[in-house]
Amino acid sequence: xxxxxxxxxxxxxxxxxxxxxxxxxxxxxxxxxxxxxxxxxxxxxxxxxxxxxxxxxxxxxxxxxxxxxxxxxxxxxxxxxxxxxxxxxxxxxxxxxxxxxxxxxxxxxxxxxxxxxxxxxxxxxxxxxxxxxxxxxxxxxxxxxxxxxxxxxxxxxxxxxxxxxxxxxxxxxxxxxxxxxxxxxxxx
Amino acid sequence: xxxxxxxxxxxxxxxxxxxxxxxxxxxxxxxxxxxxxxxxxxxxxxxxxxxxxxxxxxxxxxxxxxxxxxxxxxxxxxxxxxxxxxxxxxxxxxxxxxxxxxxxxxxxxxxxxxxxxxxxxxxxxxxxxxxxxxxxxxxxxxxxxxxxxxxxxxxxxxxxxxxxxxxxxxxxxxxx
Numbered sequence: 001x002x003x004x005x006x007x008x009x010x011x012x013x014x015x016x017x018x019x020x021x022x023x024x025x026x027x028x029x030x031x032x033x034x035x036x037x038x039x040x041x042x043x044x045x046x047x048x049x050x051x052x053x054x055x056x057x058x059x060x061x062x063x064x065x066x067x068x069x070x071x072x073x074x075x076x077x078x079x080x081x082x083x084x085x086x087x088x089x090x091x092x093x094x095x096x097x098x099x100x101x102x103x104x105x106x107x108x109x110x111x112x113x114x115x116x117x118x119x120x121x122x123x124x125x126x127x128x129x130x131x132x133x134x135x136x137x138x139x140x141x142x143x144x145x146x147x148x149x150x151x152x153x154x155x156x157x158x159x160x161x162x163x164x165x166x167x168x169x170x171x172x173x174x175x176x177x178x179x180x181x182x183x184x185x186x187x188x
Numbered sequence: 189x190x191x192x193x194x195x196x197x198x199x200x201x202x203x204x205x206x207x208x209x210x211x212x213x214x215x216x217x218x219x220x221x222x223x224x225x226x227x228x229x230x231x232x233x234x235x236x237x238x239x240x241x242x243x244x245x246x247x248x249x250x251x252x253x254x255x256x257x258x259x260x261x262x263x264x265x266x267x268x269x270x271x272x273x274x275x276x277x278x279x280x281x282x283x284x285x286x287x288x289x290x291x292x293x294x295x296x297x298x299x300x301x302x303x304x305x306x307x308x309x310x311x312x313x314x315x316x317x318x319x320x321x322x323x324x325x326x327x328x329x330x331x332x333x334x335x336x337x338x339x340x341x342x343x344x345x346x347x348x349x350x351x352x353x354x355x356x357x358x359x360x361x362x363x364x
Contacts, residue, residue, distance in 0.1 A: 023261065027254055034250050039243035048247045055248075059257050127244050148203070149238040155205060174199035181230050 015071050018063075026066070030059050033075065036151075037083050043146045044087040046135035050094065057086040080151070081161045084143050091139065133183045141176035144169050191224050198224055202231035
């Protein structure tokens with residue numbers, strides 16, 4: 001989903017080859033985007049297993065629709081959209097949560113540079129708590145917030161991905177910011 | 189305007205999503221209200237922290253995920269190949285079974301003379317139905333001209349129980 005110039009040029013070639021049925025090219029395309037897709041899915045679902053399933057599903061949907069994708073735009077925007085939908089479908093199907101434990105709320109101060117094993121462990125804990133906090137947000141607010149604040153998309157891009165109006169998405173994001181603040185500080 | 193009413197606007201403001209005409213009022217409130225200023229500061233901190241989080245991928249075995257994706261993509265192709273092969277086998281079996289059930293019996297041809305005889309029978313005009321039936325003529329009595337002719341009534345039932353077709357026929361011959 002990154003659109004660095006060198007990646008985009010390579011992606012266009014891979015996309016063109018993948019459209020002809022070249023599975024190796026498609027696999028390389030998957031390798032380009034899998035980390036972003038998995039990370040987004042993990043933050044939306046709150047579960048590693050669900051995130052793996054959503055990642056697989058997103059790329060399988062990409063494979064099915066690959067001929068419809070505009071090579072000039074790349075697969076990035078399309079993948080965001082299909083990942084959000086895959087996470088929504090998985091969440092709806094499973095109706096259960098495999099969240100990490102929510103006990104011992106601590107202040108989630110911004111992470112500093114990670115260097116020592118202790119820092120790594122602390123960072124892992126922060127990430128797990130972040131996931132847990134995100135999962136307590138309403139689904140649409142969570143998706144809007146993650147896409148806007150963590151993926152760095154504009155409000156208009158988020159609105160396009162979620163199929164909502166800009167005003168709706170702005171409202172969802174602002175509500176999510178307020179809820180997140182309270183959750184992070186144990187006020188909710 | 190109370191602080192609670194400012195809260196949502198401050199959340200918009202923190203993300204740069206507040207309409208330009210509403211910004212001065214919010215900024216003025218933040219200057220005079222320490223609580224709302226703290227809220228704005230915390231929202232900014234949260235945004236910065238979220239933005240600083242790298243993609244979370246440590247727990248994923250991406251090679252395995254890729255293998256699974258490839259397997260699922262390739263599986264349908266194999267399924268269709270197996271379905272086609274199975275269909276072909278079934279077709280062959282069906283043909284073999286039908287051929288065995290209804291074998292063509294090769295009858296020896298009759299001698300030439302017999303063939304001619306059969307051909308003559310086939311070519312000959314078929315006798316009329318009346319000839320074929322062996323009817324026994326029952327004795328009948330002719331009704332005299334002055335005498336009222338008896339009627340023969342034939343009732344034909346139809347599928348509709350309310351409808352019956354009645355045929356009336358006058359005859360000059362009465363069975364004795």
